[in-house]
Amino acid sequence: MENILDNYKTVDTNDVKVWFEAAKASNFPKDGGACIKYKNKQIAVFNFAREGKWYACQNLCPHKMEMVLSRGMIGDDKGIPKVACPLHKKTFSLENGENLNGDMDAIATYPVKIENDVVYVGFTE
Ligand code: FES
Numbered sequence: 875m876e877n878i879l880d881n882y883k884t885v886d887t888n889d890v891k892v893w894f895e896a897a898k899a900s901n902f903p904k905d906g907g908a909c910i911k912y913k914n915k916q917i918a919v920f921n922f923a924r925e926g927k928w929y930a931c932q933n934l935c936p937h938k939m940e941m942v943l944s945r946g947m948i949g950d951d952k953g954i955p956k957v958a959c960p961l962h963k964k965t966f967s968l969e970n971g972e973n974l975n976g977d978m979d980a981i982a983t984y985p986v987k988i989e990n991d992v993v994y995v996g997f998t999e
Contacts, residue, residue: 878934878939879934879936879939881914881915881932882915882932882934882981882982883982883998884970884971884980884982884983884984885982885983885984885985885996885997885998886985887985887996889998890985890996890997890998891997891998891999892996892997892998892999893987893994893995893996894910894912894994894995894996894997895992895993895994896910896912896917896919896992896993896994896995897910897992897993898991898992898993899921899988899991899992899993900991902919902920902921902993903921904921904923905921905922905923905924905948906920906921906948907919907920907921907943907944907945907946907948907957908944909933909941909944910995912995912997915932916932916933916934916941916944917930917931917932917933917984917995918930918931918932918933918943918944918946918957919944919986919993919995920944920948920957920968922948922955922968925955927955928986928987928988928993929955929957929968929969929983929986930983930984930985930986930995931943931957931966931968931971931981931982931983931984932981932982934981935959935961935964935981936978936979936981937959937961937962937964937978938961938962940959940961942959942960942961943957943959943966943981945960946958946959946960947960948968951965951967951974954967954968954969954974955967955968955969956968956974963975964976964978966980966981967980968983969983970983971983984996984997
């Protein structure tokens with residue numbers, strides 16, 4: 875059986891081959907997230923407005939394999955920007971995907987850039 879987690883692999887900015895035009899920046903809630911779709915992937919994009927930063931990660935929470943992370947609360951864990959899954963509050967670093975309050979595998983993260991008020995997410999294919 876195909877493992878849906880295999881669809882999601884962290885992309886380093888240096889490896890980006892496709893900058894996918896996601897949406898206008900103003901479509902994303904301030905200090906919140908929204909889900910975008912790219913090919914067979916659901917990606918959670920976060921507008922971390924109070925830090926002036928943007929992040930993207932897989933929308934799939936690996937705990938119960940639910941597509942929910944874009945609806946999670948974002949915050950800070952000792953200086954590390956994080957998202958908390960809305961279901962059972964597992965938290966993940968938005969910088970490298972690390973599970974900050976447990977020992978789950980890291981989630982995949984993706985580079986984000988903003989140009990002319992448009993949000994782009996980077997992929998390798
Ligand atoms: S499904 Fe995300 S913490 Fe349980």
